[in-house]
Amino acid sequence: MNLTRDRVRSIGWAFVLTVCFALTMALTFRVNAEKSEVRLAERQIIAVKQQKLFLETEFLTRANQQQLSNLNEVEFGYAAPTSRQYIEGERQLASLGKPRGLNAPSPIRVASAADVAQPIGIQAMVSPLTGRAVAAEVPAKKDATASGDKIARNEDVRDRLARLDVREARTE
Helix, strand or coil, X not given: CCCCXXXXXXXXXXXXXXXXXXXXXXXXXXXXXXXXXXXXXXXXXXXXXXXXXXXXXXXXXXXXXXXXXXXXHHHHCCCXXXXXXXXXXXXXXXXXCCCCCCCCCCXXXXXXXXXXXXXXXXXXXXXXXXXXXXXXXXXXXXXXXXXXXHHHHHHHHHHHHHCCCHHHHHHC
């Protein structure tokens, strides 16, 4: 095999270009590694700054609470709420209200649309494909009447609470 001078020169240039390409790739990987380390350092710096800001805020908040406590003791004398300050039920809340004036509008009443005559039961789920019930059977009559009695008792209580007790209003 006879190599001419031009052929050797071409092979030489190809080798030089391959070496330059390999060095460029190595340099690129090294630069990317350094950039990654710089980004990691920047993230750590940001995390430390956030931690510092959090600690400063907490310190100022606690110092402010102490200042507010001292100011409260000296100036205002406020106290934390106790269990005696809360009301026990609707009647106690109603007793705090003022009596209606002469020209005051009537209070707003809320109506209930439940029908006590028909007990409320669980509706059967029907398959859209077959038209038959998928879930269990509809509850028996005696279960429905037991729940109907419970509904009736709840409505009795609701009606009693909604009524204005004239005797209590006169005694006050």
